[in-house]
Amino acid sequence: MTTTHEFWLAGRRASGDTDFEVRHSYDGSLVGKVAVPTDAQIEEAVAAAAAAAPAFAATPAHVRAAALDHVSKRLAERTEEIARLITAENGKPIKWARGEVGRAVSVFRWAAEEARRTNGETMRLDTDPGGTGRFAVVRRFPKGVVLGIAPFNFPLNLVAHKVAPAIAVGAPIILKPAPATPLSALVLGEILAETDLPAGSWSVLPVPNEKMPALVQDVRLPVISFTGSDKVGYQIMDSVPRKHVTLELGGNAAAVVLADWSSEADLDWAATRIAMFSNYQGGQSCISVQRVIADASVYDALVEKVVAKVRAQVTGDPADDAVDVGPLVDENAAKRVESWVDDAVAKGAKVLTGGTREGAAYAPTVVADLPADAILATAEVFGPVLSLHRVDSTDEAFAAVNDSAFGLQAGVFTHDVQTAFRAHRELEVGGVVIGDAPSYRADQMPYGGVKDSGVGREGVKYAMADFTYEKVLVLTGLDL
Template sequence: MTTTHEFWLAGRRASGEAEFEVRHPHDDSLVAKVSVPTDAQVEEAVAAAAAAVPVFAATPAHQRAGALDHVAKRLAERTEEIARLITAENGKPIKWARGEVGRAVSVFRWAAEEARRTNGETLRLDTDPGGTGRYAIVRRFPRGAVLGIAPFNFPLNLVAHKVAPAIAVGAPIILKPAPATPLSALVLGEILAETDLPAGSWSVLPVENAEMPALVQDTRLPVISFTGSDRVGYQIMDSVPRKHVTLELGGNAAAVVLADWNSEADLDWAAGRIALFANYQGGQSCISVQRVIADASVYDRLVEKVVAKVGAQVTGDPYDEATDVGPLVDRKAAERVESWVEDAVAKGAKVLTGGSRDGAAYAPTVLAELPADAILATAEVFGPVLSLHRVEGTEEAFAAVNDSAFGLQAGVFTHDVQTAFRAHRELEVGGVIIGDAPSYRADQMPYGGVKDSGVGREGVRYAMDDFTFEKVLVLTGLDL
């Protein structure tokens, strides 16, 4: 008999009156049942978070850092268990799931370090006569309780990117995991419950998406951190214009291969990285390679290598150690990808490899001659599909990258340091990766986009800034 997982209400276990099922994307088998909080329990969690705001903000740094250290340690100790749980609920290959746990360990470790060294700054004010004898201390304080809304594609690490910075600054957090993948977040709740964090400082509420607007509108949650689709993200922002909202949204990331990246070793590296990061996580990453923009002088050789390396990606059971590409999160997602590829082909695109669906799995796919009016040309596919584009020169390549409503990250394969700085200056994205695919992310670096890819930044210290505001203390009559 399948056990029903309880949720975490103000730091303690609780169960509601209803439940929903979590199913394994690979074979639709039942993984678990999850209890859903009632409206009264949601209200209790929010009230507890609001009440905890002054208490949590006043906790000493060592207490918050110690709790974060404990979480990092326990996640590391339970890596294999949690990785298998991620694979069960999300369908990502086990090797990628282990990597996700490792990244979450790093996020909590970074948050512990930042909690200890966040000291504010001091300012002399006697730089003008009116400031004689005055000195300022600037510190950051929590804006209030945080509503963290996490997606399904990284059910532990993107949860970590909301929970860890909130704890580091002493901001209570209500976490809403994705309904498809709540189990990793609930295990994180188990670990948080082992710490001495104040009551009400955190809750994990697996509410259905239909119940989310009530949480979004609640004035006791003045900060919202959302990761997900641009459509939902901007709906949230537009609905609460007076809240502090950070959005980490989608993209259609480009990998640019320029003329100077032209040796066989260069092209092998680029093709391998493109093939890997167009298909890792089943393509369900905001910075998966979706567009390959290659200079005409290297295009033909690169295409041959990309097609071969994409075709060599091993698909199948995500629990198999050899599997590179597992299923999408559900059959509906795979059917959508299938329909978008069919739309592209109907409009003139050519399938060089892949192009088939099996249940919730979609074969790693490469398209050429993608027409501008295809859905895949402008939207985020969020699946294992990439398109190849020939350009003449750097200017045309960079213009192609910028010809998008999105701007999350871009990868530029070049050896020229001047071109690297030009890319940094000209590309309309939140991050430029030189010599690699756009899919690289270090969890301590600022991560986020421009245009329809969102506002604000994740990356532990940068999220801590988003969750807090500066407050100045001016001392008067000092002999400086």
């Protein structure tokens, strides 16, 4: 008999009146059942968070830092167990799941460090005559309770990017994990329950999506941190214009290979990284390589290498250490990817490899001659599909990158430092990676996009700033 996983209500275990199933996308097996909080329990969690906010904001830094250190340590100790759980509920290959746990370990460690060293700043005000004898202390304080809404593609690490910064600044958080992948977040709840964090400072509620509008609208939750689709994200923002909303949304990430990146070793490296990062996580990453924009002088040689390396990606059971690409999160996701590729082919695109579906798995796919009116050319595929584009100059390459509604990250393969700085200046994205794919993210760096890729930044220190506001204390009558 399958045990129903309880959720975490104001720091304690709780069970609702109903539950739902989590199934493995590779073989359809039952991974677990998860209890659904009732309306009364959701209200209890929100009320507890609002009541806890003043005291939690005043919690000594060492208390918050110690809790964050504990979470980091326990995640590391339970790495294999949690990685297996991520693979089971998400379908990502176990080697990528282990990497995700390792990143979450670092996120909580960095949050502990930031909690200890966030000191604010001081400034003398007697720089003008009217400020004589005056001195200011500027500190940051939480804006209030955070509603964190997490996606399915990184069910632990993107949860960590909401929970850890909130705890670090002393902001209560109500976490809503994705319905497809709630189990990793519930394990994180187990670990948080081992700490001395005050009751009400955190909850993990697997709330059905249809119940979210009321939670989003609740005035006791003034901060919303959402990661997911641009459609849902902007619906949330538009529905609560007076709230502080951070959106980490989609992408259509480009890898640019310029004329100076032309040696055999250069092209091997570019092809290897492009093949890996168009397919890692099954392509279900906002910064997966979706577009390859290559100078005509290197295009043909690069295409040959990219196709070969994509074909070499190992597919199959994600629990196998040798597997590079597992299934998508569910069969509907794979069917959508299939329909987008079929649409591109019907409009004139050529499939160089892949282009087939089996259940929830879609084969690593490379497409050339992609017409501009194909949905694959403009939308985020969120699957293991990349398209190849030939250009005749750096100007044309950078224009092609910017010809997108999205602007999350871009990778530029070049040895020219001037071109690197030009890319940083001209590309309309939140991050530029030189000499590598756009899919690199260090969890301490500011991460986010422009245009339809969202607003605000994650990265522990930057999310902490996002969850807080400056408050000035002016001291008067001082001999400075």
